[in-house]
Amino acid sequence: MGGLPPKPSMETHNTIQQVATDGYGKLLAIVASKTWDLALAEDALGEAFHAALRQWPIEGLPRAPEAWLLSVARRRLMDEHRRHQTRQNSETSLEIETELAAIAVVDELADLPVIPDERLKLLFVCAHPAIDPGVRTPLMLQVVLGLDAARIASAFLVAPSAMGQRLVRAKTKIRAARIPFRIPEKAEWPERIEFILEAIYAAYGTGWEDVTGMSGSGLSSEAISLARVLVCLVPDEPEALGLLALLLHCEARQSARRDLAGNYVPLAQQDTALWNRPLMEEAEALLHRASTSRQHGRFQLEAAIQSAHAHRAVTGKTNWPVIVTLYRELLLHAPSIGGHVAYAAALHQSGNSQAALDELSTIPQETVTSYQPYWAVTAHALLGLKRLNESRAAFQHAAGLTQDEATRRFLLQQCPPEAKSL
Template identity: 50%
Template sequence: MGRAGALRIGRQRRGAAGYAAADERACVSDGAAAAAERVARESYGRLVARLAWQWRDLAAAEDALADAFAAALRHWPEQGVPDAPEAWLAAAAHRRLLHHARHVRLTLDPRVTALLDEAEPEAPERQTVPDARLQLMFVCAHPAIEANVHAPLMLQAVLGLNAKVIASAFLVSPAAMAQRLVRAKARIREAGLRFEAPEARELPARLAAVLEAIYAAYTLGRHALDSPADDLREEALFLARLAAQLLPRQAEAWGLLALLLHAESRRAAQFDAEGRFVPLAAQDPAGWRDDLIREAEAALWTAAKLRQPGLFQIEAAIQSAHAQRRATGQTPWRAIAQLYGVLVQHHANLGARVGQAVALAESGEPAAAVALLDALPLEAAGYAPYWVARAHVLGMAGAPGRQAAVQRAIGLTDDPRLRDFLVAQLG
């Protein structure tokens, strides 16, 4: 459902209770609406994770939270925004779940009986996963749910992202992603799946989907323009660190952590003082964070010692090679091209193949890079990084078509900072 969905349904349910649209606008003050928006943006994922973990039911948790937002939009304009709005919403959703439990006569279930006093239930004494959000992510990777929806379901249920945003991370249309998520939730209801915490022995088999979702969350936060982007990046980094600590014998967990740390180390150098985009090759390595680079290298070395090769480790190794420029002043393009070749052998997605083409061109083989881009499937035509890379590679090869490629990239780019950079390339 997501944060925006909770607010939207909240407004719809308030209207169903008898409020006309005009009365809503008069009743809901700007301050109360802004507070609800802020809590939805910052806390939706934590609230859903907490409620779903306590009640073992994702759909019920989302419905209860939507009702809580509806109640907030009714009461906050009259009573004032509470000092702890997140706690207010959690309590309202909790009461709704209690009421529903009584209504459907589930009180014979010991887990529900324990909740029938209005107090918040205590967590089980022994938890497999020490963080409710990460625990719910492992739950979303239940084998009864289709594998291609595991990571998207985590992004929606745990981090509160909507289908349109999630679709951009997986290179599918928003409509297709929405259908996947709807089918997944229908499957959960039809199968009567209870959101039980997985046992420790089940975690390694579910880890790949969890890491994919964490990586997608960081990527979405990295490219977003609004202020919650920082929160999403920080949350992804927190979850990556926690996953590595939880499963220290799983090399890919350390590989993902290394990859994100290398990306985060360059965040401040990605834009100049005027907010203009600076491509990696033009960044001043002195602006990269040395502490994060060292932490990334330690994580990558930990992964290597486990001798479990994986995709995130290869991607982290590519970023590690880029980081060498901070010490040597040179980018080892030949080694990077070789690493991309290994990555493409195991996971030939568009991003990997585009990266391989750029590395080939930079290492002195622009003609081979053009041929590689020419061989990509038709779906590359809608992928902005493909056209950015094509323009760069054609320019290095001295081949025609560079200007047209830049124009195609501009048309597919949403970020105005990157669009301004590309427009400058036309000159």
């Protein structure tokens, strides 16, 4: 007999795929919260999935696939734990043994077990203030969605080996410092949830798409998945609703950002017929739900700005004064360089190029030397004021800072030609 593994049936294959996609974070959250050790939990769960790939095609699908995976992962952890027991002090040992045994509950239930959803704890660990802000998003993508380090590294423009090291360091810190797998107290809640929201937002990439033309980090659907997980875990948190609404509004315009020839189309000129209606409607409903809480916040405001843009699909024109007002409000809540630049862009679009330039000049120059959106907006505002030479230089600098080829082409086409000497 050859050593070929059995070829899984379509049904088996699909089930494994589905459990891996929907259940990975859920299962990891349970295992990790008992052991405080993300790396160990990942290994155990990884082995459980391997076992599933080997055994399910032969033995058939278990009645409760997630519980099956969980009990395999638990056995693996028990073995690992016993192997190292001698090196640990007995108190910790007993504690961990008890915790591991608690996972076994699902193993013994006669009926279909209900797997608790502990992913919120996982999110709070990933976005813990003791974790470097730069690694919070990658950590979330890896432990909640199961993305591999290489994929995350590419999206964040980091060498895969470096990203791998950062993730390992973060997990070591969680274990060594005993960062707790728990839901924060009420007093800490607003700040702690903000860290989660920011980390998810960072996965989407730039929110200033109307200014930069950048199409995000390439992880937009993963960011939306994370936001959906969060909304499902905290359905009454207005800022979580706001974040998901924001991402869905941006996502709805995905296919309108390029024309048929692949050229970049700025938001205000996009064909609204190409916008994805179901996504826009979902976003509007979420934003409405958030507004009933009467607690304003940064992400609701950003979603409201995108909602105002979306309204052009109904009215046929963009209400720039409303957008200008919303940006001013946003800057009061969450001042940022990106926010100031986007505010200036809205001022320019509403016909006030001088006010746009004045706004841009309030930003410290050393922070924007290589910040593409700043130069793109400066170029457009200068062009609006017929300051052609300065505008040309700004367009060229903006193009030089652009990664996306279509956007670069767009900027160089907008660039006013050099005056011919007589």
